[in-house]
Amino acid sequence: MAEKTAYTQAAVSGKYDKSSGLLGKYDNVRRFWEDQLTGIFLRPSLNDLVQRKSERMERLRILDIGCGNGDGYDLIMDVNSKDAGIFEYITAAITDDRLQTYVGLDINEELLQQAQAGYGQNPKVQFVQADLSNGLPDATLEAPPFDLYFSSYGTFSHFDTEQTVRLMADVCRHASDGALFVGDWLGRYAYEWQDLWHHPVDQEYWMNYRISYIYPEAERDRHDVATFPLRLLCADEILSMAQAAGKAAGCTLRPVKLFDRSVLIGRHMDTGDYNRHCPKMRYAVNSLFEGYTRTDLESVRVNYVPRPGFDALNHHFEMFFMAVNTLVDYTIALLAHHDPGQGVVGNVPEIQPYYPEPLKETMQAMRRVIEGVGWLQWGDVRANVIEPHLGYCLRKLEMELQQGMGTGHSLCGIFEIKK
Ligand SMILES: C[S@@+](CC[C@H](N)C(=O)[O-])C[C@H]1O[C@@H](n2cnc3c(N)ncnc32)[C@H](O)[C@@H]1O
Structure with a gap:
């Protein structure tokens, strides 16, 4: 009782x-x-x-x-x-x-x-x-x-x-x-x-x-x-x-x-209440940070839809979301070409000299993380180490590719x- x-x-x-x-x-x-x-x-x-x-x-x-x-x-x-x-x-x-x-x-x-x-x-x-x-x-x-x-x-x-x-x-x-x-x-x-x-x-x-x-x-x-x-x-x-x-x-x-x-990840990105074109980024990034949960990395990409008449804002968001997508694509490629036996990635896509510095740094970081831990056979390193780190890299892009103008939630x- x-x-x-x-x-x-x-x-x-x-x-x-x-x-x-x-x-x-x-x-x-x-x-x-x-x-x-x-x-x-x-x-x-x-x-x-x-x-x-x-x-x-x-x-x-x-x-x-x-x-x-x-x-x-x-x-x-x-x-x-x-x-x-x-x-x-x-x-x-x-x-x-x-x-x-x-x-x-x-x-x-x-x-x-x-x-x-x-x-x-x-x-x-x-x-x-x-x-x-x-x-x-x-x-x-x-x-x-x-x-x-x-x-x-x-x-x-x-x-x-x-x-x-x-x-x-x-x-x-x-x-x-x-x-x-x-x-x-x-x-x-x-x-x-x-x-x-x-x-x-x-x-x-x-x-x-x-x-x-x-x-x-x-x-x-x-x-x-x-x-x-x-x-x-x-x-x-x-x-x-x-x-x-x-x-x-x-x-x-x-x-x-x-x-x-x-x-990138305001709460109304997922509801679409005030912009039906938004991808559900908050759920996707929550998933990146969640232990023992693997994320479809394609869901962390943004297909930005510009609004006519807002050139400066469109330009800013185009650049920002391009950087996000480039990092996500690079991470997908690193995972696809990772050789767990050698602990290295073959066929690494090039980091272009014209990429913004924070993007270059996050791409280099993701490569080092994946090469550093990708060989581990236990503890689901993809879900528990690599994906959270992609989350932190995306956060770094948000912090460093912004101007404090009112473009966030x-x-x-x-x-x-x-x-
Ligand atoms: C968005 S919430 C933020 C709460 C808290 N700072 C946090 O980080 O969770 C806004 C807060 O402002 C308070 N608030 C709104 N109007 C207010 C007013 N006239 N005087 C005092 N507080 C007010 C609300 O009650 C609410 O707690």
Whole structure:
């Protein structure tokens, strides 16, 4: 009887559910690509900040604006201190003893309850309910300044220009010189919503965002899919709001880096809700990262369909997807010609001198990986080593062949507050 109760308890808790990285909020792309890419771009500024604080014998104070269920805490605490050597195992930029406090603000009570359940046992972590559409709440403005004013996964796309400028200006007034602000919006020109590109850029544009991707494809039509407005932006719109906020607060929000996240693998690539031509790249890349699951590499290719009248964007995407396809084709060829007996690849296709540098580097890396491990007879090296590495190479292409213009699902800005 006790046994039955224990199994029932386990089943009801959800902890007994079969887990996979192929679908869901915390799919492989979210963990190995999106969170990591944000962290890699944030790493230099965060390391500088930690260094400056250490030199003053101070610990870090972090404010997460629109924290939801508190995922930003792990994202920040998982950022590496540097490109760690292979032998090191403690690599965090902010070790627990360097953190003074993390405060998460959000309007949504249910999400805050989840956040509290997940992180509330940590005495340095605090969650506060607040509507941020009128700026930072009084209690936050009265607290000592933070060192990092952080947001993630599109939170700032909930605010119009006036609200954004007010919120950023409040951050500027509250912060000390040298603090960091990280804003996270949705990009105006993602391939996954190519149908929406035509809206005039001199006007705010709010898309009707469907969270259709939470349902498996076969079930999507049967559900009443929730929609809500989210603002799409390009780099110029963000920079002009940052300038206005700095001016209002009498300081400067200096842009350190603007970057696109999820150009190739945004969640709506798979739904086709806003561009029926999109290939299901998120599922394909999730599969690359999934252990003991082999991927049809042809499914990781993109047959880009240009939109007439958008020459500069078409040119950018043509080049980017050509690079992706070239790397995938090269990997397919390497696998086809790999000789496990010799541990080498015969008939290697040529790496052309005119290929962009990141493409050349990833092609060379894939060859070294396949020649290095392809001979192993156990542990399914194709599924468990080679395919994940192709995933990381594609991520590198996304990071290095972009301009931070708003061509991804998200557009993030790292700013330094200069007083
Ligand atoms: C896309 S979610 C991101 C959540 C979290 N940062 C993450 O990475 O998972 C946007 C968050 O902004 C919050 N939000 C939207 N409007 C808000 C407002 N007016 N004031 C405070 N929070 C708001 C939502 O409740 C939601 O948690």
